[in-house]
Amino acid sequence: MAFKKAAPAKKAAEKKSAPEKPATRKAAPSGKSSWFSRGIGATEKETARQADVREALSRSRRLFIPPATGQKKEVTKRVIYLDESLDDMFNVKEHGYFYKKGSGKPPVFKTCLDQEGGECPHDEGGNKGSFTSFLSIINTSSWTDKNNKEHSNNKELHPFKVDQFALFRRAVEKASKGKKAKLRGMVFDVVRLQGDKSHPTGDTFEYVETLDLRNPKDLAKYNLKGVDLKPIDYMTDLAPQDWEAAEAWLKTSGFGGGGSGKKEQEEEVPY
Numbered sequence: 001m002a003f004k005k006a007a008p009a010k011k012a013a014e015k016k017s018a019p020e021k022p023a024t025r026k027a028a029p030s031g032k033s034s035w036f037s038r039g040i041g042a043t044e045k046e047t048a049r050q051a052d053v054r055e056a057l058s059r060s061r062r063l064f065i066p067p068a069t070g071q072k073k074e075v076t077k078r079v080i081y082l083d084e085s086l087d088d089m090f091n092v093k094e095h096g097y098f099y100k101k102g103s104g105k106p107p108v109f110k111t112c113l114d115q116e117g118g119e120c121p122h123d124e125g126g127n128k129g130s131f132t133s134f135l136s137i138i139n140t141s142s143w144t145d146k147n148n149k150e151h152s153n154n155k156e157l158h159p160f161k162v163d164q165f166a167l168f169r170r171a172v173e174k175a176s177k178g179k180k181a182k183l184r185g186m187v188f189d190v191v192r193l194q195g196d197k198s199h200p201t202g203d204t205f206e207y208v209e210t211l212d213l214r215n216p217k218d219l220a221k222y223n224l225k226g227v228d229l230k231p232i233d234y235m236t237d238l239a240p241q242d243w244e245a246a247e248a249w250l251k252t253s254g255f256g257g258g259g260s261g262k263k264e265q266e267e268e269v270p271y
């Protein structure tokens with residue numbers, strides 16, 4: 001069972017998510033930058049910044065579907081689900097931080113340190129966060145990175161909000177025709193029909209077919225030979241930062257006061 005296997009890692013993550021709280025955790029003083037600094041504060045900041053860069057690099061890419069607005073036609077992403085069933089869905093509360101439209105910066109998501117009681121620097125900073133569920137997918141659509149390198153068949157996280165998941169679940173159950181839904185190998189076209197106010201990870205789920213991911217013929221159909229088809233290790237990928245690192249990030253990121261995360265704004269940047 002996947003859950004059993006994950007147990008030791010879970011313990012570690014729990015430890016990680018409930019760090020000793022430092023005696024003082026007041027809001028950051030309005031940290032205006034200047035040409036010099038004194039004391040150990042700056043090195044601590046830099047340590048936090050570097051930890052954050054490392055953290056960002058270890059996170060999986062997330063499915064992103066550009067909205068259909070104005071002249072832009074809707075975009076369809078064909079994705080293959082890797083988790084055995086919907087029961088393998090991994091849920092966390094997470095805090096979204098969104099940069100101003102046009103900044104070109106993708107949003108930042110931070111796993112809540114305490115889903116139960118708001119014992120978390122992000123909650124204390126005023127960012128309420130939201131319940132999000134994750135599945136692993138292969139995104140069969142191709143994309144080009146900054147260096148003009150083309151990628152396809154990327155393993156990505158598919159995040160769902162509660163309302164969105166209800167639609168997806170319905171589509172999966174319908175495709176399973178009453179049998180216990182087995183998700184692994186199911187192929188869906190994910191579309192975002194409801195414009196830029198809708199979830200950037202899809203609002204319409206059209207069943208295509210179910211692949212047997214052990215069958216070479218099925219793999220060949222989507223060019224999956226050699227692609228790692230294990231679901232994402234959520235315990236690692238979505239583990240929260242510890243208290244100090246989260247607090248330091250809030251101080252250095254400019255989102256210290258809860259940021260624009262209070263109201264989710266849409267960014268047309270893949271993440």
Ligand SMILES: [Zn+2]
Pocket residue numbers: 095111112113114118119120121122123129
């Ligand atoms: Zn939180």
